[in-house]
Amino acid sequence: NAGVMQNPRHLVRRRGQEARLRCSPMKGHSHVYWYRQLPEEGLKFMVYLQKENIIDESGMPKERFSAEFPKEGPSILRIQQVVRGDSAAYFCASSTDSYNEQFFGPGTRLTVL
Amino acid sequence: AQSVTQPDIHITVSEGASLELRCNYSYGATPYLFWYVQSPGQGLQLLLKYFSGDTLVQGIKGFEAEFKRSQSSFNLRKPSVHWSDAAEYFCAVGARSFQKLVFGTGTRLLVSP
Numbered sequence: 001n002a003g004v005m006q007n008p009r010h011l012v013r014r015r016g017q018e019a020r021l022r023c024s025p026m027k028g029h030s031h032v033y034w035y036r037q038l039p040e041e042g043l044k045f046m047v048y049l050q051k052e053n054i055i056d057e058s059g060m061p062k063e064r065f066s067a068e069f070p071k072e073g074p075s076i077l078r079i080q081q082v083v084r085g086d087s088a089a090y091f092c093a094s095s096t097d098s099y100n101e102q103f104f105g106p107g108t109r110l111t112v113l
Numbered sequence: 114a115q116s117v118t119q120p121d122i123h124i125t126v127s128e129g130a131s132l133e134l135r136c137n138y139s140y141g142a143t144p145y146l147f148w149y150v151q152s153p154g155q156g157l158q159l160l161l162k163y164f165s166g167d168t169l170v171q172g173i174k175g176f177e178a179e180f181k182r183s184q185s186s187f188n189l190r191k192p193s194v195h196w197s198d199a200a201e202y203f204c205a206v207g208a209r210s211f212q213k214l215v216f217g218t219g220t221r222l223l224v225s226p
């Protein structure tokens with residue numbers, strides 16, 4: 001059983017470009033969570049999604065950031081018009097439901113030049 | 114609001130010595146508590162978790178943690194540290210539903226020969 005997959009593992013963007021981060025949850029998992037880890041900090045919750053629904057986006061910046069988890073395909077975290085402060089590691093986690101543990105992917109490290 | 118404090122940013126332990134990493138949490142009800150380990154450039158791996166029941170929890174790689182409600186603590190311990198344990202350790206707390214984890218800032222463990 002493959003774990004949580006994230007791609008790309010490393011992403012370099014120039015200021016003003018768009019970044020798209022993908023997350024494929026573990027097989028049988030329909031709950032996806034996105035976290036951001038800034039340098040020298042812990043992970044911060046961004047958004048919690050189930051298939052086709054955003055359940056909690058309280059940690060997501062109001063502008064430029066969006067997330068989706070379509071019926072088919074991976075979950076996508078989209079950052080428009082990236083700025084240097086968006087440089088971070090973005091981790092995706094998945095679970096079978098909201099009462100069970102989350103399994104984390106290897107992360108996508110975004111660098112904004 | 115939930116919060117997690119890991120008071121030690123760095124800890125250095127000699128190989129073979131015992132280890133205790135501190136974690137204090139703030140949460141209004143009985144929390145879900147977790148310890149994760151992150152090796153450089155990698156994702157997070159779950160070491161152990163506390164949901165309910167026995168307050169002494171056994172995890173993988175010889176780690177254990179004890180939930181002390183009176184002290185709002187969930188300290189991680191290992192009787193004999195190996196060089197391969199060098200990594201960053203994160204304590205996290207979750208609500209009873211939705212599993213929106215709140216992470217501490219982490220403790221970096223260095224193991225000296």
